[in-house]
Amino acid sequence: MRRLHFTGALVSAAALLGCGTDLGLGAGAKHGHAVALGRLAVATKLNLPLNDRGVLIGTNLESRSEENVGSRWSTGIMLGYGDGPSQFVGRRWGYEIYAEAGVPLRTTYRGFDDAYVGVGGSLPLSLTGSRAVTDLNRSTWLLKRSIELVPFGHARGYFGDDESNGWNRMEYAGGLAFRFRVMSDIL
Amino acid sequence: MTMWRWLSAILAMLGIGLTGCGEQLQQQKVLVLPVRNMGDTFLAGTALADITPPLHLALFGHGPEGRVAAGVRSRLRCQVFLLASKGELVALVPCDLQSPSFAIKFEVAKRMKQLGIPLTADRIFLMATHTHGAPAHYFDAHHYSGPFSSPIPGYDPAVTALIANGVADALVDAFGTLDRVCLGFSVSQLPGLTFNRAYTAFLRNDRGGAPTLSREQLELLKRARDADSRSAGQPGAGDRIPAQLELSGPEVAVDSQLTVLRIDRQTAAGQCTANEPPVGVLAVYGMHPTGAPNTNDLYHGDIFGFATRTASTCLRGAIPAPGRDEGSTELSLDEDGQAPCNAFDGPAQPSPGYQPRLTSNGPVLVGLANGVEGDVSPNVHNQSMPAARQMGRRLGIEIARAAARIEVMSPTGRLGHFYRELDFRSGRYDANGNQLCKVGDLGMASAGGAHDGPTRVRIIPAANPGFRLNEPSGCHTFKMPLRFLNSPSPYAFPTVGPIALVRLLLTTDGTVTDGLWFGTIPAEVTTMTGFGIRGALGRLAASGPTHGLDKNLALVGLTNQYFQYVATAPEYEFQLYEGASTLYGPHSAEFLAYQFECLARDINDPGQQHCKGTSPINAVWGEVPHPPEAVQRMPPDEEAAPLILQHLDWRRNHRGGALGWEIEFESLPLAFSKDRALFRMQLLAGDTDREVLDDDRGSSFELHEFVRDEQTLWRVRWIPYLGPDKNPICNRRVRIAVDGRYHFESKPFSVNCDPRAPEAEATP
Numbered sequence: 001m002r003r004l005h006f007t008g009a010l011v012s013a014a015a016l017l018g019c020g021t022d023l024g025l026g027a028g029a030k031h032g033h034a035v036a037l038g039r040l041a042v043a044t045k046l047n048l049p050l051n052d053r054g055v056l057i058g059t060n061l062e063s064r065s066e067e068n069v070g071s072r073w074s075t076g077i078m079l080g081y082g083d084g085p086s087q088f089v090g091r092r093w094g095y096e097i098y099a100e101a102g103v104p105l106r107t108t109y110r111g112f113d114d115a116y117v118g119v120g121g122s123l124p125l126s127l128t129g130s131r132a133v134t135d136l137n138r139s140t141w142l143l144k145r146s147i148e149l150v151p152f153g154h155a156r157g158y159f160g161d162d163e164s165n166g167w168n169r170m171e172y173a174g175g176l177a178f179r180f181r182v183m184s185d186i187l
Numbered sequence: 188m189t190m191w192r193w194l195s196a197i198l199a200m201l202g203i204g205l206t207g208c209g210e211q212l213q214q215q216k217v218l219v220l221p222v223r224n225m226g227d228t229f230l231a232g233t234a235l236a237d238i239t240p241p242l243h244l245a246l247f248g249h250g251p252e253g254r255v256a257a258g259v260r261s262r263l264r265c266q267v268f269l270l271a272s273k274g275e276l277v278a279l280v281p282c283d284l285q286s287p288s289f290a291i292k293f294e295v296a297k298r299m300k301q302l303g304i305p306l307t308a309d310r311i312f313l314m315a316t317h318t319h320g321a322p323a324h325y326f327d328a329h330h331y332s333g334p335f336s337s338p339i340p341g342y343d344p345a346v347t348a349l350i351a352n353g354v355a356d357a358l359v360d361a362f363g364t365l366d367r368v369c370l371g372f373s374v375s376q377l378p379g380l381t382f383n384r385a386y387t388a389f390l391r392n393d394r395g396g397a398p399t400l401s402r403e404q405l406e407l408l409k410r411a412r413d414a415d416s417r418s419a420g421q422p423g424a425g426d427r428i429p430a431q432l433e434l435s436g437p438e439v440a441v442d443s444q445l446t447v448l449r450i451d452r453q454t455a456a457g458q459c460t461a462n463e464p465p466v467g468v469l470a471v472y473g474m475h476p477t478g479a480p481n482t483n484d485l486y487h488g489d490i491f492g493f494a495t496r497t498a499s500t501c502l503r504g505a506i507p508a509p510g511r512d513e514g515s516t517e518l519s520l521d522e523d524g525q526a527p528c529n530a531f532d533g534p535a536q537p538s539p540g541y542q543p544r545l546t547s548n549g550p551v552l553v554g555l556a557n558g559v560e561g562d563v564s565p566n567v568h569n570q571s572m573p574a575a576r577q578m579g580r581r582l583g584i585e586i587a588r589a590a591a592r593i594e595v596m597s598p599t600g601r602l603g604h605f606y607r608e609l610d611f612r613s614g615r616y617d618a619n620g621n622q623l624c625k626v627g628d629l630g631m632a633s634a635g636g637a638h639d640g641p642t643r644v645r646i647i648p649a650a651n652p653g654f655r656l657n658e659p660s661g662c663h664t665f666k667m668p669l670r671f672l673n674s675p676s677p678y679a680f681p682t683v684g685p686i687a688l689v690r691l692l693l694t695t696d697g698t699v700t701d702g703l704w705f706g707t708i709p710a711e712v713t714t715m716t717g718f719g720i721r722g723a724l725g726r727l728a729a730s731g732p733t734h735g736l737d738k739n740l741a742l743v744g745l746t747n748q749y750f751q752y753v754a755t756a757p758e759y760e761f762q763l764y765e766g767a768s769t770l771y772g773p774h775s776a777e778f779l780a781y782q783f784e785c786l787a788r789d790i791n792d793p794g795q796q797h798c799k800g801t802s803p804i805n806a807v808w809g810e811v812p813h814p815p816e817a818v819q820r821m822p823p824d825e826e827a828a829p830l831i832l833q834h835l836d837w838r839r840n841h842r843g844g845a846l847g848w849e850i851e852f853e854s855l856p857l858a859f860s861k862d863r864a865l866f867r868m869q870l871l872a873g874d875t876d877r878e879v880l881d882d883d884r885g886s887s888f889e890l891h892e893f894v895r896d897e898q899t900l901w902r903v904r905w906i907p908y909l910g911p912d913k914n915p916i917c918n919r920r921v922r923i924a925v926d927g928r929y930h931f932e933s934k935p936f937s938v939n940c941d942p943r944a945p946e947a948e949a950t951p
Contacts, residue, residue, distance in 0.1 A: 088339075132899065133243050134257045134892065136338050137484045 026175020
């Protein structure tokens with residue numbers, strides 16, 4: 001049990017330290033309808049140290065408005081890979097690619113029953129100046145933050161009960177988000 | 188043209204092409220150069236490799252608590268000692284590294300093969316000094332390049348290449364300058380410089396149920412307990428270096444053997460007259476060279492780096508000992524005179540004002556390999572660079588004295604190497620076939636660091652020394668593994684590593700007169716593990732093949748591979764840092780002793796393999812490294828325009844506990860620190876003179892990068908040793924200079940050695 005507790009604590013710490021929170025807006029088209037969305041996403045890259053690259057896991061919450069359909073909230077999870085941007089001397093931009101899946105939250109549901117799977121990607125661009133790697137010598141306990149501009153896009157297929165009862169509603173959307181990323185110099 | 192003609196033309200062209208390829212293949216055939224076989228005459232070659240890397244690599248040794256290198260306190264070096272006799276050839280190479288890696292050894296052996304130098308993998312002994320001021324990023328074992336290994340982990344093949352090529356180049360130099368030499372050695376005790384940092388665990392080695400102890404182990408335990416009953420001093424406090432031999436229990440509970448091998452030139456007549464300083468000295472002493480704290484952010488050789496420089500300076504002025512017997516090779520360091528031991532140790536010049544009485548052919552190459560040091564810490568008042576320097580100077584002077592005292596050297600003898608690769612996974616540790624754990628694992632208690640290097644992870648209770656499972660679990664018993672719920676990858680830790688015995692027999696008219704042995708171990712062994720190996724080998728010493736194995740055995744740890752620590756079974760149960768870092772379970776110490784015993788039996792009785800499952804002596808298994816995914820840690824080489832800044836302001840102040848003089852300037856390209864042709868620090872004489880009094884090959888110069896007002900600057904600091912005796916450099920007029928791609932100098936200043944004088948700086 002001690003081992004489980006310790007491991008759980010360590011994994012959680014690793015996940016949180018390197019975590020980024022995105023807040024953004026996007027637009028696209030779904031099955032002939034225009035879509036506007038607001039997005040809140042939280043993701044981290046699981047690869048100590050520095051979490052600059054590695055397996056990406058995350059979750060998102062979207063507020064969606066679909067032309068002639070209605071508006072709703074949906075939530076999803078992401079799983080993929082990301083690399084960069086580097087905190088230190090290196091690329092100031094990165095890339096992420098992930099598979100995602102989600103379901104609607106039915107509070108403002110109106111109309112169809114949609115779940116989705118899809119692929120997405122983003123190109124985060126660091127807006128924070130790069131750090132000298134020797135900063136690590138002085139910054140031993142404090143969390144560090146960086147701000148990134150994140151263009152994103154996705155292609156999703158929606159399925160479930162609807163008029164056509166089919167699996168043929170594709171959505172293509174893109175947008176821009178600001179990311180607040182937390183890093184630690186401890187790990 | 189008909190089809191057949193086309194075909195013929197094509198075939199003809201192919202034939203010409205293949206012939207060309209064949210010629211090329213023939214040209215690529217490696218020419219193996221033999222070692223000159225001069226009978227029993229000893230040959231030796233020595234060389235120095237500078238392996239200082241660029242700035243901004245992680246320092247390895249303190250895990251995540253370590254720092255990123257922001258400067259250089261003493262350049263990192265390897266000393267190559269190539270010994271040959273009757274066609275036998277071995278290379279003993281102590282290096283300023285925290286530990287060796289298989290990746291480096293593999294690259295060095297590969298280069299030797301490409302160049303046709305007969306130094307196969309079984310003949311190369313890379314011995315790390317264990318300084319914690321050397322870079323990371325060269326380990327093929329994934330765990331040593333992974334998270335928690337250093338502040339910016341990762342494997343960079345460019346770092347491996349830098350170190351391996353430096354060593355290989357030096358081996359080539361040494362091989363090309365093999366010459367006739369005299370060899371002599373001394374084995375003595377040097378107590379008081381160290382103490383046992385895991386004393387509680389040490390004392391439990393004779394608890395009920397523990398493996399049977401050797402006579403040597405029992406004697407050591409008794410001496411330590413006797414010392415405890417006599418001395419009221421705090422064990423291992425490091426608050427005092429005993430003036431007399433009133434050592435406390437922890438100070439007794441170490442292997443304090445100092446082994447010194449001295450290499451002198453033979454005369455033209457093939458005699459050993461010792462009328463000049465030695466060519467080289469290789470010493471072995473067991474100590475964690477952790478004089479500097481883990482907050483250090485400079486490359487440095489720590490205590491051993493200071494020791495080798497001091498010993499080299501001391502020996503440079505060595506003269507025949509007055510009144511020595513005829514045929515004796517005893518030297519004098521002239522310590523009653525204005526001895527070079529007490530001056531600054533810049534290799535550019537002997538101390539100003541000291542006139543050597545004999546011609547010196549240059550600095551004496553001194554190498555210092557680490558002995559039994561797993562649980563052995565230096566007896567310093569507090570960890571700091573001045574404390575490391577003071578301890579290093581003391582050790583260096585003792586090494587020089589021991590080398591000077593050697594009275595008997597021989598121009599003839601026999602060299603032998605007996606190398607055996609071991610697979611630690613399920614390795615047999617006794618004749619009954621009992622085995623080590625199948626998988627290596629590191630314990631949680633190691634995450635918190637050792638006594639002389641605690642880490643921030645100690646805020647987690649499990650990461651403190653002594654934390655262990657309530658009940659033994661599996662092969663690793665009380666160890667709580669440091670990993671995430673998964674099995675370690677097969678490449679997480681080293682699995683294969685060699686032990687070896689290198690034998691040096693001195694002969695006179697073909698008769699063996701004495702013998703010295705080096706026993707190399709790919710790990711850091713605790714004191715009792717070391718004595719267990721001594722006991723196992725001592726029982727098998729016999730005249731002939733194993734002459735001297737009981738009396739003159741230098742155990743050298745951290746050689747050729749790095750299995751971290753090896754604690755005895757009782758020590759392992761405590762799960763202190765050493766036990767938690769014993770990768771293959773509680774019987775690892777018994778495994779090493781048993782395997783050394785098997786090796787010695789095979790030496791005594793060649794042609795027989797006395798232990799099941801062992802491989803033939805000197806067989807190399809052909810393993811290749813499997814490093815993790817490469818990352819770039821090495822900064823790129825940069826070109827920069829020449830720049831001359833004259834007459835920088837200097838400042839005299841105390842920094843880090845030492846008096847020094849410094850200049851500051853805008854930072855230069857990071858890669859400059861690896862190449863003295865591009866960047867070197869010097870002390871020049873007078874106001875305009877070009878005479879170099881001191882430089883960064885000694886221990887008095889420091890480079891440090893820092894940020895002020897968002898600008899990155901470099902500081903060059905000259906920190907002369909100002910010991911109890913008057914340093915001839917005092918009151919001289921000098922300038923600090925940087926040379927290489929750039930040249931700039933400070934304004935001249937007089938060296939005011941009075942530590943009580945107020946701080947000063949250059950007047951405008």
